[in-house]
Amino acid sequence: MKNESLSISNPDKNKIDFIEKVAIGLITVGLLILALSFLNIKLNAVIFLPLSLSSILLGTIVYSRRIYLKKLPGIKNDAVWFRSLSSRGLIAWSIGITLTGFYVLIYWFPRILGLGVNGNSNTGLAALFDPLSYFFEGKPASQWFVYGTLYTLCITSLGYKFILKYRHNRYQIIRTIVVMLSQLFFAYLIPEILEGLNSDKAYFAKDIKNMWPLNYYFFDSWHIDNMRNGGTMGMIYLVWGIALFLIVTPIVTYFVGKRWYCSWVCGCGGLAETAGDSFRQLSSKKVSAWKFERYMIHGVLLFAVLMTSAVLYNYFTNTTTIFGLDTYTWIRQPYGFLIGAAFSGVIGVGFYPMLGSRVWCRFGCPLAAYMGIFQRFKSRFRITTNGGQCISCGNCSNSCEMGIDVRAYAQKGENIVRASCVGCGICSAVCPRGVLKLENGDEKNRINSNPISIGNNSAKLNM
Ligand code: SF4
Ligand code: SF4
16 A cells, blocks of 8 residues: 655554564464453363463564664654554553453452352463462462463563663663563562462462552551461561561662662552553643642552551551441551552553553552652652753653653753652653753752753753
8 A cells, every 4th residue: 555644754654564463463362362261261271371471472572573673772752642552542442441341350350250269160261370370379360360470471571662662771771671570570470489388378478579558458467467477488578578668668769769669670660661651641741630649649648557557556456446436447448449459450550541651650659659758858869950951842741651741840950859750761761862860969959949941041050
């Protein structure tokens, strides 16, 4: 077909070549196997599970290589506002609805995914994952095992795509490798293997980097008891979990900002950075969104503190009520439903294609709020801006998944010290003028409000 585009740069190709078709075919086969299992069509899990997972992984790798390696390394955010996937078009809505539905099933209707209850065997999608679950844990797959496996697959396969896309930037390459390995080992393989080795003990912890208050059940009485009764490993989890929150996080955040967690090791951040990359530009840059963000995220942190205080009070006093009200009914259960499931999962990931990839991290994560307080007031981290070089192209603001209007700071030559910045570094990676630099330095002059100067004036004022 003749190419009728009048664009002299023709950024959008309208054909896919043979190898790309094969890659798309592989991904489709992998997804089709998952869909057929979901529809309860019985497949030999020993054959079809590896086939499905490897087809998706291989297809994504081949497709990404075809797409990105034929272009020169460099900024690739062309046409993001014209594609269906990245600009809330039909593809985006379809993915959003599918993801949202999947989260609703996982949290509230796992039986529809085939989870066997009351001694019944798994069927459907859950049964497809049984062999792998038996391999690691010696028991049938739970919905969380299915979820964890697919989650890890998303981060590793789309992490590879991310590395190719941002391969001109060393920070992005190293950061994404760490994100992928953190998910694969710390969040998936190590906990699954430990669970298999401690199958006689009650569940006490999963991801060793998932700390309170993100892990909101950490101080639940059942969880504390399970850790206390979990032998040496259980005690390590208990002590590590408390130290990670109370000591490690403030210290590391002081030195490098919250990026060490939010953009390098966190599972939620990992998914947002890799699978969510196509949607990062959708975050609202409005001042009203910024205001809402501050009330919302600190409100959730307060909610988490109150809920955990009530739970701990009950644990130490051996009671189940507080102020005459049942703690579980009045505060613990609402928190789990509203924040732990509906916000972090259903909205946080299901709405990626509509609201951007960091809705949860920006508006809801109590751990991000906690680290944000250190980052804003007591940290060496900042993004410096060489305002005189800024051409106001807006690439940086467009790519900021946290809704920060980076350009406004760059135009004024003002350091960015926002509590919400997750230090992903994409603003810097997509800046064509090298204006932005993520730095850890002296706290003196870190906050340099510069209300009106523009362009070259900024450079002079900063000298
Ligand atoms: S300001 Fe830059 S580093 Fe911070 S979240 Fe936005 S894009 Fe990432
Ligand atoms: S800082 Fe860089 S990316 Fe942002 S507006 Fe200026 S030139 Fe463009």
